[in-house]
Amino acid sequence: MKNYLITIIGPTAIGKTALSIKLAQHFNCDIVSCDSRQFFKEIKIGTAVPNLDELKAAKHHFIQNKSIHKNYNVGEFERDAALKLEELFKENNIQIMVGGSGLYVDAVLNGFDTFPEIDTSIREEIKNNYSINGIIFLQKKLKELDPYFFDSISIKNPQTLQNPQRMMRFVEVCIGSNKPYSSFLNKDKNTKNFIPILIGLQAERQVMYDRINLRVDNMIFEGLLDEVKSIYPYKELNALQTVGYRELFDYLDGKTTLDFAIEEIKKNTRRFAKRQLTWFKRLENTLWFDYLEPSDLIIKAIKDKIKNI
DSSP states (O other), rough: OOEEEEEEEOOOTHHHHHHHHHHHHHHTTOEEOOOOOTTTTTTTTTTTTTOHHHHHHHHHSSSBBBTTTOOOOOOOOHHHHHHHHHHHHHEOOOEEESSSSOOOOOOHHOOOOOOOOOHHHHHHHHHHHHHHHOOOHHHHHHHHHHHHHHHHHHHHOGGGGGOOOHHHHHHHHHHHHOOGGGGGOOOOOOOOOSEEEEEEEEHHHHHHHHHHHHHHHHHHHHTTTHHHHGGGGGGTTGGGGGGTTTHHHHHTTTSSSHHHHHHHHHHHHHHHHHHHHHHTTTTTTEEEETTTTTTHHHHHHHHHHHHHO
């Protein structure tokens, strides 16, 4: 019997969680979360973790299962998710995966390139250089150490050059291994024991932005500022270098007003949503639906897809 992994993708605040629960209930299966911010138990409000009713409505995996004090990368998640899916497919040949973290989705669907362990001192040195010299330092360093890869992402994914976390990772692998980052790409990847069925949710841009703005307002009302205060002593941790937390750390540092910080969260979340769509739109064979599409029509499309495979 073939296994099918129904994977729900789309920008933040588009309604992926609600749809995943309806699909899980219909197919009587579990939900594997693929949101890299929802792994951490200390941050709940700013990461839009499913609420208690949603968690009760369907069994979820990889929700608040790690601590912000533990480094957890995409390679580790790919390994853990593969083991969990192997276990779940023994119970039901249809399972659900949902999340907005494109790199993590790709890792589960396609496997993940294996990289060497990097000495923490190298990582810290690169981080310090970035804090002093900015993104230009990382760009110049990557171009020097792996010109082929630099040119490739300049053409295919130019926005990546402005992403400090990704750029620091590229550079640390080059320095730590003394090899180009690109030399580790496209190696033999794990053979997957499932057929992916991709379901994308989308909306008109202004609708998407309005939903994001409303979500941020709701997060503030639910106590996001208090949550940020509780983790403020750990603001330098990698897990907290994310939208919704960085802006309020700046407010607590006295760099901005609260109103300005909230507007920055909205603006940066909107930018993040645009990057998500750019990433997901490149995934082939995705069935795209308006976020208001009735779930029964999406279920029918999934069943039709399975019949035709």
